[in-house]
Amino acid sequence: MNKFKQIFHDLKLKIQNKEYENGTYLPSENELAKQYQTSRETIRKALNLLLEHGYIQKIRGKGSIVISPKQFNFPVSGLTSYQELVASQHLTSQTTVLSNNLIKTIDTIKKHSELTSPNGLRYIKRQRWLDGSPVIIDHDYFHPDIIPEIPNEVAEQSIYEYLENSLGLAISYATKTITVEAATQDDVTYLGHQDYVVVVRSDVYLEDTQLFQYTESRHTIDKFKFVDFARRRHN
Amino acid sequence: MNKFKQIFHDLKLKIQNKEYENGTYLPSENELAKQYQTSRETIRKALNLLLEHGYIQKIRGKGSIVISPKQFNFPVSGLTSYQELVASQHLTSQTTVLSNNLIKTIDTIKKHSELTSPNGLRYIKRQRWLDGSPVIIDHDYFHPDIIPEIPNEVAEQSIYEYLENSLGLAISYATKTITVEAATQDDVTYLGHQDYVVVVRSDVYLEDTQLFQYTESRHTIDKFKFVDFARRRHN
DNA sequence: TAGTGGTCTAGACCACTTT
DNA sequence: AAGTGGTCTAGACCACTAT
Numbered sequence: 025m026n027k028f029k030q031i032f033h034d035l036k037l038k039i040q041n042k043e044y045e046n047g048t049y050l051p052s053e054n055e056l057a058k059q060y061q062t063s064r065e066t067i068r069k070a071l072n073l074l075l076e077h078g079y080i081q082k083i084r085g086k087g088s089i090v091i092s093p094k095q096f097n098f099p100v101s102g103l104t105s106y107q108e109l110v111a112s113q114h115l116t117s118q119t120t121v122l123s124n125n126l127i128k129t130i131d132t133i134k135k136h137s138e139l140t141s142p143n144g145l146r147y148i149k150r151q152r153w154l155d156g157s158p159v160i161i162d163h164d165y166f167h168p169d170i171i172p173e174i175p176n177e178v179a180e181q182s183i184y185e186y187l188e189n190s191l192g193l194a195i196s197y198a199t200k201t202i203t204v205e206a207a208t209q210d211d212v213t214y215l216g217h218q219d220y221v222v223v224v225r226s227d228v229y230l231e232d233t234q235l236f237q238y239t240e241s242r243h244t245i246d247k248f249k250f251v252d253f254a255r256r257r258h259n
Numbered sequence: 260m261n262k263f264k265q266i267f268h269d270l271k272l273k274i275q276n277k278e279y280e281n282g283t284y285l286p287s288e289n290e291l292a293k294q295y296q297t298s299r300e301t302i303r304k305a306l307n308l309l310l311e312h313g314y315i316q317k318i319r320g321k322g323s324i325v326i327s328p329k330q331f332n333f334p335v336s337g338l339t340s341y342q343e344l345v346a347s348q349h350l351t352s353q354t355t356v357l358s359n360n361l362i363k364t365i366d367t368i369k370k371h372s373e374l375t376s377p378n379g380l381r382y383i384k385r386q387r388w389l390d391g392s393p394v395i396i397d398h399d400y401f402h403p404d405i406i407p408e409i410p411n412e413v414a415e416q417s418i419y420e421y422l423e424n425s426l427g428l429a430i431s432y433a434t435k436t437i438t439v440e441a442a443t444q445d446d447v448t449y450l451g452h453q454d455y456v457v458v459v460r461s462d463v464y465l466e467d468t469q470l471f472q473y474t475e476s477r478h479t480i481d482k483f484k485f486v487d488f489a490r491r492r493h494n
Numbered sequence: 495t496a497g498t499g500g501t502c503t504a505g506a507c508c509a510c511t512t513t
Numbered sequence: 514a515a516g517t518g519g520t521c522t523a524g525a526c527c528a529c530t531a532t
Contacts, residue, residue: 026520027520027521028521052497052498053499054497054499062521062522063521063523064522064523065520065521065523066520066521068499068500078432081431081432082498082499082500083467083498083499083530084499084529085498085499085530086497086499086529086530087497088498089468091464195491196316197316197489197490198488198489199487199489200486200487200488200489201487202437202484202485203485204439204480219454219455220439220454220480222439229316231316231318232318233282233324245439248438249437250437251434251436252437253433253434253435254432254435255432256430256431256432256433261500261501287516287518288517289516289517297502298502298504299503299504299505300503301503303519304501306518317518317519318517319511319517320512320516320517320518321510321511321516321517322516322517322518323517
């Protein structure tokens with residue numbers, strides 16, 4: 025692994041383990057460069073990762089101060105899969121696969137996504153359970169030239185893990201929207217009676233900028249919570 | 260201004276003006292270093308900003324490809340004020356100040372925020388109008404030692420502009436949550452009949468890590484849309 | 495004045511893609 | 514083999530904070 029990522033991980037662990045306590049300063053960049061036997065610019069790359077992830081705040085002329093005591097409960101922020109969320113939050117979860125088949129491109133997708141294909145799309149519909157209640161309906165549409173098929177056992181576990189590790193795909197970025205909409209008949213069927221649902225729509229791209237997936241994730245409003253850490257941009 | 264920010268702005272403009280078209284490659288980093296008479300590392304800092312903002316995608320061995328045709332409609336993402344949003348989206352908007360006074364810390368804040376002060380808090384309540392309809396109720400709480408008072412004329416315009424330019428405060432980062440909750444009687448009074456509202460809660464911090472503001476922003480669900488650009492983290 | 499983080503440089507080596 | 518982006522270095526100068 026890269027040196028600056030190693031240092032980032034090491035410092036992150038030390039912060040989480042309270043070796044560097046909240047409100048105190050890290051050693052200076054020059055000091056860290058000595059400690060890790062590296063150059064200052066490399067230290068700065070590691071500190072930038074800590075900064076972006078909300079672990080430290082840098083103050084010019086003073087130093088880098090630890091600011092992150094809190095665990096984020098439910099970070100839909102960033103590009104994280106449902107399975108990774110569940111794992112990081114130690115939740116007990118179940119997934120029921122409702123559909124897994126090839127479909128023709130349907131008009132409802134076109135309203136929200138650029139994803140199309142002459143050969144149709146692979147469609148997977150899943151119901152997510154938390155603590156015995158259904159809380160999310162996921163509709164996933166994949167480009168069939170990139171993802172020919174997805175076994176049901178994979179759909180019940182982590183599709184992203186399968187795509188990245190088994191198929192070797194490099195998932196890179198996504199554009200997403202969050203809105204609140206009236207529940208459809210289908211939502212009610214699989215989530216129980218709801219007036220409204222939170223809808224998270226994502227177009228997901230590979231490293232080579234190919235659009236390969238569109239996802240519509242429909243949440244019950246009572247279990248939905250989006251948590252974010254944001255920095256003010258001064259550009 | 261810094262060289263790398265200048266270059267970032269310049270490239271961003273050229274992308275927006277289609278001088279570098281969507282799907283095409285930027286000149287290589289070495290080429291750009293020559294063009295801008297600078298070092299490659301400085302070019303790379305500028306390109307990193309483009310990357311974070313979703314303007315380009317870098318592909319190893321190939322180059323940096325332009326990926327951003329779309330304008331983001333309503334980026335609540337990042338740390339942007341309502342006024343800046345309105346300006347960037349060319350919306351016509353009005354603000355009504357409903358309250359602007361000093362209050363004792365109330366328990367409802369403590370549930371959601373760390374913000375406290377022995378001298379009470381400055382409280383501002385505002386109603387936001389878009390195209391003739393009330394769409395947001397903002398409840399802002401400020402630490403009075405940092406922000407002694409805010410004129411009503413300022414509250415009707417941009418408080419952030421006032422804090423940053425007139426008071427010289429450096430707003431740095433925030434933690435925020437988004438949930439959907441049952442509308443209160445107060446919401447109905449100022450937003451019209453609603454069953455539910457989208458609630459955005461933020462703790463806002465200064466550069467020196469002082470918590471100085473807690474905001475509760477209550478949106479009508481029909482006008483709420485959160486748009487985000489997210490990169491997958493491989494740490 | 496000394497220490498801190500912010501910027502910038504010129505060069506090096508590497509992994510990857512293309513020809 | 515040549516070109517690309519990814520990493521790393523050793524040093525420089527600056528703006529800011531503290532004493």
